[in-house]
Amino acid sequence: MTVQDASAKSVSKPPLRPVASNVEPELDWRPGRPVVEVNAVDKVYGNGTVALKGADLTVKGGEFVSLLGPSGCGKSTLLRIMAGLGGISRGSVRWWEQDYGVVGQKGRKLAFVFQNATLMPWARVRKNVRLPLDLERAKTGSEAEAAVDQALAMVGLNKFADAFPRELSGGMQMRASIARALVTEPNLLLMDEPFGALDEMTRNKLNDDVLRLWQARNWTVVFVTHSVYEAVYLSNRVVVMAARPGRIVEEVSIDAPYPRGPEFRVSTEFADYCRRVSQALERASQMGEEVQS
Numbered sequence: 001m002t003v004q005d006a007s008a009k010s011v012s013k014p015p016l017r018p019v020a021s022n023v024e025p026e027l028d029w030r031p032g033r034p035v036v037e038v039n040a041v042d043k044v045y046g047n048g049t050v051a052l053k054g055a056d057l058t059v060k061g062g063e064f065v066s067l068l069g070p071s072g073c074g075k076s077t078l079l080r081i082m083a084g085l086g087g088i089s090r091g092s093v094r095w096w097e098q099d100y101g102v103v104g105q106k107g108r109k110l111a112f113v114f115q116n117a118t119l120m121p122w123a124r125v126r127k128n129v130r131l132p133l134d135l136e137r138a139k140t141g142s143e144a145e146a147a148v149d150q151a152l153a154m155v156g157l158n159k160f161a162d163a164f165p166r167e168l169s170g171g172m173q174m175r176a177s178i179a180r181a182l183v184t185e186p187n188l189l190l191m192d193e194p195f196g197a198l199d200e201m202t203r204n205k206l207n208d209d210v211l212r213l214w215q216a217r218n219w220t221v222v223f224v225t226h227s228v229y230e231a232v233y234l235s236n237r238v239v240v241m242a243a244r245p246g247r248i249v250e251e252v253s254i255d256a257p258y259p260r261g262p263e264f265r266v267s268t269e270f271a272d273y274c275r276r277v278s279q280a281l282e283r284a285s286q287m288g289e290e291v292q293s
């Protein structure tokens, strides 16, 4: 789907406007407080597709929430709405308990990681990772370089700073893409099926990297995936969606403690959660078929 959907029946595109003077600019990340709230949101595309109907979802500070559901159930649409990309047809969205104007302030930054690494092929890794800082122009040259070095080190790519994207494996390209999100020091990370194209070993490794960074950086994460295993491994909460119309139908809490590692993947607890989530997904898939028939 396109990022900006100009043809959508938009009632309220989140306004991009200067920060209100009464807004507290200091760090406002508190575990348990709502970071993004989607209230009764409908999304109808210009061609009449009802991508979301009555979506309600609150993601709280420090949560790792996965969106899971059959193809076309509106996962990407919901994630993009949470990113302030594209309009909504009904309902409301709040970020850090305020409107979109607060996004980008200290402690209220969001970053989006796309399905593909979307690196500039003609630019070296360092330049790709630095791009958001150059666009923000908030840091001096040496500050930006230091931030890039730190982000590359966190994803284990410091030795590849001067490589071109074509010289990296698919997993390394996704790492570069994560470093590009990291460099802006986001508080809310929205990830749209970032590892779907990778082999299982690489995906498992990147899952561990994301969990490590999530804990180290106090991120709040919303993660779209088609994989029950990935959703269970990563998340505190799996939100299951159904299609036609796209809607949230179930939630499963994953109460296993962190850090999670290889032992968790082979535990009966993991298998039990996977079975529960698979059953929820099966129910969701059948709902879509019922509506259609």
Ligand SMILES: Nc1ncnc2c1ncn2[C@@H]1O[C@H](COP(=O)(O)OP(=O)(O)OP(=O)(O)O)[C@@H](O)[C@H]1O
Pocket (backbone or CB within 6 Å): 001, 002, 005, 045, 046, 047, 049, 050, 051, 069, 070, 071, 072, 073, 074, 075, 076, 077, 078, 246
């Ligand atoms: N720009 C658009 N214009 C019209 N319809 C769209 C647009 N983007 C998405 N859709 C439709 O909206 C519905 C939800 O799409 P969306 O991409 O959000 O689902 P998804 O659950 O992320 O799908 P997938 O798992 O296949 O990526 C689908 O029917 C899709 O065809």
